[in-house]
Amino acid sequence: MSKDIRELNPRQVWRHFHSLTRIPRPSGHEEKVREFIEGFGRSLGLDTTVDEAGNVIIRKPATPGMEKCPGVILQAHLDMVPQKNGGTSHDFENDPIESVVDGAWVRARGTTLGADNGIGVAAAMAVIESGSLRHGPLEALFTCEEETGMAGALGLKPGLLKGGILLNLDSEDEGELFIGCAGGLDATMTFSYDEQPVPPGYEGFMLRVSGLRGGHSGMDIHLGRGNANKIMNRLLHEGSLRYGVLIGSIEGGSLRNAIPRESMALVAVPAVRREGFLDGLGRLGAAIKNELASADPEVRIEAVSAASPELVIGEPVAERMLRAIHACPNGVMRMSCEMPGLVETSSNLAIVTSNDGAVTVQCLLRSSVDSARAELAMMIGSVFELAGAVAVFDGGYPGWKPDCGSPVLKSMRRIYREKFGKAAEVKAVHAGLECGIIGSIYSDLDMISFGPTIRYPHSPDEKVEIASVGRFWDFLVETIGKVSAG
Structure with a gap:
């Protein structure tokens, strides 16, 4: 099979996706891709606008004779999650993504692929x-900025969109129709500390946790994968209690909506307890x-032996911080009673960093209730505030309540069965689809979310199934034609 994804079918979709892989578009840095999409719309002679939030809207008139048919909105997000394997040299703000065909899948070389949500953007194009x-x-x-807080959807103004049907192209299991999603809330806890000099007789070590799968903090939270911040905290907590380890710095995780894959901490260990510390670390590891x-x-x-830090986090704060992170809820809190197999409520302990006299801990809370x-916010706030941290909760966004009586859902289920000879599954998702926000602004929209099969989004293992892109495209085209015709 050719390694050039432009030769895959459907070519019109893969051609546009290839173009997107050449344009850097990490979340928060969408200037280049926004300009590209705006130019694309204008090159077709279509009404193209960029709103105040940085979203791009392209309008295409109805086929002659279909002007009175229901208006359809195709919705996808421009940005991608920038994650790479350790040792991979890649500048997400400047370098293109290198995609490769790997059997039945397309993936990238050591980085996230951006199929989330590049395939949706390409299909809409x-x-x-x-x-x-x-x-x-x-x-x-x-x-824009879906991956880092859904700023684009939150910035939409009423009256801008005209259609009554919204097809969100940002789901990750072909053959499934999503009709609901979880809302989210960001939690940021900050410990302020005084730096203390390291006493004589200490040796430096760099502790590393790596090799974890990571993944999407909503879609993959139920899989029981390791959280690098939680693991590092166990190592540091035991090291502090048993061997007098002092913490110079810590850095774990990088994105609020990705299960953290790596964490590093520079520590100082009493030389006389060096062997005990290493043995204990080996046993706990x-x-x-x-x-x-x-x-x-x-x-x-x-x-790994390293130069000892000259200054460390003051012990009273360090102890309270370690205990709070140890107690912080992480993972699945509750499963849904209404939809078996669906996570209702969860927390992802996403980021732990120290810098300039402060340790910052960030979590993303999700729930459909x-x-x-x-x-859950009250629980986490209580843990950290009792430990002396300042807790701030912001960036909240609403969920999307399922509507099992949706006319578009009924039509799409019929279309899928007729086209593929089997039933499409109807589901809700434990992730923050933009449908929840858009639906809160445009309350009369009939919305469905669907897409091709994508595995391990938000991680360098991200890949998209080639055959599923073809089925997704065929279904999308059939849906637009039949829903428009009524």
């Missing part, structure tokens, strides 16, 4: 560009590896 598809009025809404043998078999825990999310 292909629809807008098509001269053969019959349809009613079309709008393509390309939102072996126990953690055993715990994660099935979910995260490649986890690596190591201590607003009161449950509020209770």
Whole structure:
């Protein structure tokens, strides 16, 4: 098979996706891709605007004779999660993504691929560009900063969109129709500390936790994968209690919505307890590896000799911080009773960093039940505030309540069965789809989310199934044609 994804089918989708891989678009740095999409719309002679939030809207008139058909909005987000393997040299703000065909899948070389949500963007571009598809009025809404807080969706103004049906192209299991999602809330806890000099007789070590699978903090939270911040905290907590380890600095995780894969901490260890510390670390590391043998078999825990830090986090604050992180809820809190197998409420302890006299801990809380999310926030706030930290909760966004009586859902289920000879599964997702926010602004929209099969999004293992992209495209085209025709 060719290694050039532009030769894959459907070519119109892969051609646009290839173009997107050449344009740097990490979340928060979408200037280049926004300019590209705006230019794309204008090159087709279509009404193209960029709103105040940085979203791009392209409008395509209805096929002659279909002007009175229902208006359809195709929605996808422009940005991608920038994650790379250790040792991979890649500048996400300047370098293109190098995609490769790997059997039945397309992946990237050591980085996230950006199929989330580049395939959705590419499919919307292909629809807008098509001269053969019959349809009613079309709008393509390309939102920004979805991965770092959904700023684009939150910045949408009422009255901007005209259509009554929204097809969100940002789901990750072909053959599944999503009709609901979780809302989210960011939690940021800050410990202020005084730096203290390291006493004589200490040696330096760099502790590293790596090799974890990571993944999407909503879609993958139920898989039991290791959290690098939680693992590092266990190492530091035991080291502090048993061997007098002092913490010079810590850095774990990088994105609020990705399960942290790596963490590093520079520590100082009393020289006289060096062997005991290393033996204890080996035993605890072996126990953690055993715990994660099935979910995260490649986890690596190591201590490497390093120059001792000159200054460390003051011990009173360090102890309270370690205890608070140890007690911080992480993972699945509750499963849904209404939809078996769906996570209702969860927390991802995403980031722990120290800098300039402060340790910052960030979590992303998710729930399809607003009161449950509020209770989880109270729980986390209580843990950290009792430990002396300042807790701030912001960036909240609403969930999307399922509507099993949706007319578009009924139509799409019929279309899928007729086209593929089997039933599409109807689900809700424990992730923050933009549908929740858009639906809160445009309350009369009939919304469905679907997409191709993507595995390990938000991690360098991200890959998209080639055949599923073809089925997704065929289903999208059929849906637009039949929904428009009524």
